[in-house]
Every structure is written in structure tokens, then in C-alpha cells.
Amino acid sequence: MVNPDRRGNRARRRPTRPQTAAPRAARPAPAEPRTDGPVLELDVERIAHGGVAVARHEGRVVFVADAIPGERVRARVSDDAKAKFWRAETVEVLDASPDRREHPWAEAGVDRAPERRAGGAEFGHIGMGRQRALKAEVLADALARFGGVDEAVEVEAVDPALAPGADSELGTGWRTRVRLHVDAEGRVGPYAARSHRVVPVSSLPLAVPELAHLAPLDERFAGAQAVDLLAPSLGNPWVVVDTGETTRGGGRQRIEEQVGERVFRLDRGGFWQVHRGAAATLTAAVQGMVDGELFDPRAANHDLYGGVGLLAAAVGDRFGDTVRITSVESDARATEHAGANLADWVGARAVTGRVDRYLGELAASASPAERERLRAATIVLDPPRSGAGRQVVERLAELAPRQLVYVACDPVALARDIGLFAERGYRLDAIRAFDLFPNTHHVEAVARLTAIV
Structure with missing residues (x-):
């Protein structure tokens, strides 16, 4: 240590x-990419989910790393020749985009051999404004294809005041x-x-x-x-x-994270947002996304996949000390911390359990009065990258809460779940997106869905 x-x-x-x-x-370790594949000249067409661009070679789709739409590049194929589509790594830029820049991480730059490039900064060769525009394209495309929603989205930069020490122009130090x-x-x-x-x-x-x-x-x-x-x-x-x-x-050594005036305690190995300004950004976004006219502090409000209580506290801080809210989290240690972090609200509680099972038990055991409080509820959910999924969506729709605020780190999973909610009587009312992972392809989104009356 x-x-x-x-x-x-x-x-x-x-x-x-x-x-x-x-x-x-x-x-299991993934199969190592080939380093002796053919080198192709490719015209890069568009961006794809996952941080790679799309090109075509003799009708075959090629997913190209370290390229920007509109460029012409030489790229080495790293997949087997018989694969349905190919993956390739840029080895030379023949016609550069005006948005191409020197990578802020030298060890991840295109001038290095692909097998020696550091991973985890796959958008670093792209100017920050274009990075956010490409992330917005991916999110909008996912919403249209998987959610049935035609929605233009702007990806917002984190307020520099929330991340002292970070360089917002380079996307570093976060x-x-x-x-x-x-x-x-x-x-x-x-x-x-x-x-x-x-x-x-x-x-x-x-x-x-x-x-x-x-x-x-x-x-x-x-x-x-x-x-x-x-x-x-x-x-x-x-x-x-x-x-x-x-x-x-x-x-299990305890650490503390401060968001505004509030301090959260958690295990050193526990989950917390990675970007220095992310917790404050999401707190404000969730607070703003809850429709105050639909919010009932006495309802059976919930924070699903609640972690150590960050977003439950966001709701409580906006609506006051009379708020009833239950945080549900499968990690027992996180739940233990959530109970302490939410102690300011008499009506707050933290429950350890898998969200799908918790909702199933809630639907099976709720009394008529409890069902009424659930129908008046606001549900915040921040699922893992794979999303909430069909079973959780179905159980939430059965409980019929008044509004849902969905925090997502994967555009396709979010769009899929929005589509599932739409089939069960919920519409997308509003969505915001944030660049909480600069120089990577990842993007965070916060959406509000309400029941169609």
C-alpha cells in the first residue's frame, strides 16, 4: 500500500x-488480435457503438479503430479472413479529418504499432467537440433503432468547476x-x-x-x-x-466522497463514479429530471441499483426531509453504507437484494394501499452497463409508477429498455447526455419516462 x-x-x-x-x-482472456493481417486502404463512413468507425471493403463491413468518419486510412485487419465482418486498426492516415489531433496520451497514438497502443482512450485522436458530436450520433441512432424514438441529443461537457485539475480542452486529468x-x-x-x-x-x-x-x-x-x-x-x-x-x-477500508455539502461513505473497493465531477453532475441532472408536479414525497419512491445512496440523496435533497425513498442494491456492504448515508431522511431505507427479485416480491405482496403508493411513485434506476432488461422493465410496468428517471452508461441498453417501456405504456419525455468519460467512446445519459394516461 x-x-x-x-x-x-x-x-x-x-x-x-x-x-x-x-x-x-x-x-477467459479474449483471443489476441492478429498482427499479420492484410493492410487495406479504407474510406471511413460513420461511427459505430463501441468506439470504432465503419468502412467497407469489397462489400464486407470493416470496423476500424483510431479512425474518424470522412477519413481515408490504411488499416491492418486483425480478424480471421473468414469472419463475417472484420476489425482493423489504423496504421496510417492518408486523408485526415480536420478534427484529428495529436493524441494527449503518447502511448495510445496511431504512430505506435496497434499491439503496443494503450487501451482506454480510443477517442483521444479526435478533437473534444467532435468527440461529443460522435457520441451524440451513436445515442440518437440507438434511440431510433432500438427505442423507436426520433430524438436529437446534445452531449454536454462537465462543468470545469466540478473537476479541478482537469483539462477540458484535452480531456485529461479526470x-x-x-x-x-x-x-x-x-x-x-x-x-x-x-x-x-x-x-x-x-x-x-x-x-x-x-x-x-x-x-x-x-x-x-x-x-x-x-x-x-x-x-x-x-x-x-x-x-x-x-x-x-x-x-x-x-x-473494506472506508473512504469518503463529497458531493456539494454532503459526504458519502463507502468501502475503498466499492463503486463510485470515475470522473471527478460525475457525482455532482448526475446529482444535478437527476434532480432536474424529476418532474416536480408528478412527485409525491409520501409515495413509495425508489432508487434501484442504488449503490451507497447517491441518487436517493439527490431526490431527498431536492424535495426535503419528508421524502420517503427506498434504495435497493445487491451489494450488502454498499447497502450498509447507504443506510448511514441516507440517515437524514426518516422515510429513507436501504434494502439488500437483486432488483428483479425485489420487484417480484413487491408485486406479489403489496397491499392495495401499497400499490396505490407505488402508482404515485417516482423510480430512479441506475443499472449496470447491460441495462435493466426485460424482466425488470416488465415488473416495473406492472407496478405502474408515475415516472421513471433512468441513468444509463450504455446507449444501446438504454434505447432497448426505452423501447420495452414504450410497449408497456411509458413514453420518453426528456433526455440529457453528459461526457463523463472524455477521450473514450462512453457516454452517460439521464432520461425521464412517464406513464401515458
């Missing part, structure tokens, strides 16, 4: 038994959590794109400054699986070595 002293120096102490992050289930992987020789670095190949790097420009300076990029960690960097908004930053073994209390 590494923790700087109050003067900002790298005060280093090596515990006998290193702190470890919570163990993760082993996942990540408060970084995972570095460790290879067989103990070297640390990010994975190359679509690979489990560790790429040693000399810088981490997307990280907040205190992590960028603290990262042990030139050290070896033999026998470790990863090195996690963490910079909470309150207290000192951390460097945590993950050995893949459970060390008592290793992932």
Missing part, C-alpha cells in the same frame, strides 16, 4: 501483507480510479485494446494529477494481478496491490 503524506510526497511503506482489492472472478494490470514479468500498465496484453507506459494523462504523479509505472510487482489507483475527494490517494488473494479488511 502506498499513501502520500499530507505534504504530497510519495511516503512509501511496504506492509508485510499487502492490502488487496476484493478478488475478482477469473474471466479519472479518480485507474486499474493497471501486471504481466508475467511484474510490469504494470493498461491492456492494449481488445487484448490482455499489458502495455507499459510512462504516463497516465487521463488520471487526476495526484494519481498521475503517484502511479508506480516504473516498478515491478511480481506475483500481483493488478495495481489499483484511487483518489477520493476527501483524504489521501491510494495505491493498492491486488494479489488475487483475500486479505482481512483489505477492500
Whole structure:
């Protein structure tokens, strides 16, 4: 464990038994992309979900990394020749877009061989304004194709005042959590794109400054699986070595995150938004998205996939100390923290449970009076990247709440669920999108759906 002293120096102490992050289930490594495939000249047509552009070669779709729509590039095919479509990595730009710029992370730039490019900053070669425009295109296309909604969306930048130390023009200095992987020789670095190949790097420009300076990029960690960097908004930053073994209390040390005047407590290894300004941005967005005329503080309001209570508190802070709201989260430790973080509201409670099962039990056991309170309810949900899914949508529609505020980090999953809600009597009233992951293809959206009367 590494923790700087109050003067900002790298005060280093090596515990006998290193702190470890919570163990993760082993996942099969993806097949490594080919490095000897054919090189094609391609005209890049448009952007696709997932951070790659679309081109065609003799009728076959080619998904091209590190390219911008409108460019002509030379790209190396990394898939098997018999694949239905191909993936390829740009190796040379023949006709550059006016939006192309020098990548702010040298180790991820197109001048490096694709197998040596650091992953995790796949839009870094694109100017910030065009990045947001492309993300808006992907979101609007998903809404039309999967949600049946024709809706133009603007992707908004995070207010610079919410992320001190970040460079909004370069899209750097915003990540408060970084995972570095460790290879067989103990070297640390990010994975190359679509690979489990560790790429040693000399810088981490997307990280907040205190992590960028603290990262042990030139050290070896033999026998470790990863090195996690963490910079909470309150207290000192951390460097945590993950050995893949459970060390008592290793992932349960408490940290604090401040959003406005409110402080949230959570486990060091627990989930929190990665961008320094994301929690405040989403708090304000959810507060603004709830239709006050439809909100009933006495109803059976819920925050589903509630984590440590961030969005439940957002609702409570807007509507006052009489608000009734239940946070539902499958992680017992997060629920424990949510209970404490929501203590200001007598009508707030935190429940541990899977959302689909909780809703099923609620539908089966609710009394007529409880059903009435559910029909008057506002439901906030912030599901994982895969979205809420059909079963949760069906159970929510059965309970028939008055309005839903859906926070999503995946455009396709959000659009699919909006389509499912539409089939069950809900319409999309409003949507906003935020660039909480600059220099990547990811985008966060907040949508309001209301029951069609």
C-alpha cells in the first residue's frame, strides 16, 4: 500500500501483507488480435457503438479503430479472413479529418504499432467537440433503432468547476480510479485494446494529477494481478496491490466522497463514479429530471441499483426531509453504507437484494394501499452497463409508477429498455447526455419516462 503524506510526497511503506482489492472472478482472456493481417486502404463512413468507425471493403463491413468518419486510412485487419465482418486498426492516415489531433496520451497514438497502443482512450485522436458530436450520433441512432424514438441529443461537457485539475480542452486529468494490470514479468500498465496484453507506459494523462504523479509505472510487482489507483475527494490517494488473494479488511477500508455539502461513505473497493465531477453532475441532472408536479414525497419512491445512496440523496435533497425513498442494491456492504448515508431522511431505507427479485416480491405482496403508493411513485434506476432488461422493465410496468428517471452508461441498453417501456405504456419525455468519460467512446445519459394516461 502506498499513501502520500499530507505534504504530497510519495511516503512509501511496504506492509508485510499487502492490502488487496476484493478478488475478482477469473474471466477467459479474449483471443489476441492478429498482427499479420492484410493492410487495406479504407474510406471511413460513420461511427459505430463501441468506439470504432465503419468502412467497407469489397462489400464486407470493416470496423476500424483510431479512425474518424470522412477519413481515408490504411488499416491492418486483425480478424480471421473468414469472419463475417472484420476489425482493423489504423496504421496510417492518408486523408485526415480536420478534427484529428495529436493524441494527449503518447502511448495510445496511431504512430505506435496497434499491439503496443494503450487501451482506454480510443477517442483521444479526435478533437473534444467532435468527440461529443460522435457520441451524440451513436445515442440518437440507438434511440431510433432500438427505442423507436426520433430524438436529437446534445452531449454536454462537465462543468470545469466540478473537476479541478482537469483539462477540458484535452480531456485529461479526470479519472479518480485507474486499474493497471501486471504481466508475467511484474510490469504494470493498461491492456492494449481488445487484448490482455499489458502495455507499459510512462504516463497516465487521463488520471487526476495526484494519481498521475503517484502511479508506480516504473516498478515491478511480481506475483500481483493488478495495481489499483484511487483518489477520493476527501483524504489521501491510494495505491493498492491486488494479489488475487483475500486479505482481512483489505477492500473494506472506508473512504469518503463529497458531493456539494454532503459526504458519502463507502468501502475503498466499492463503486463510485470515475470522473471527478460525475457525482455532482448526475446529482444535478437527476434532480432536474424529476418532474416536480408528478412527485409525491409520501409515495413509495425508489432508487434501484442504488449503490451507497447517491441518487436517493439527490431526490431527498431536492424535495426535503419528508421524502420517503427506498434504495435497493445487491451489494450488502454498499447497502450498509447507504443506510448511514441516507440517515437524514426518516422515510429513507436501504434494502439488500437483486432488483428483479425485489420487484417480484413487491408485486406479489403489496397491499392495495401499497400499490396505490407505488402508482404515485417516482423510480430512479441506475443499472449496470447491460441495462435493466426485460424482466425488470416488465415488473416495473406492472407496478405502474408515475415516472421513471433512468441513468444509463450504455446507449444501446438504454434505447432497448426505452423501447420495452414504450410497449408497456411509458413514453420518453426528456433526455440529457453528459461526457463523463472524455477521450473514450462512453457516454452517460439521464432520461425521464412517464406513464401515458
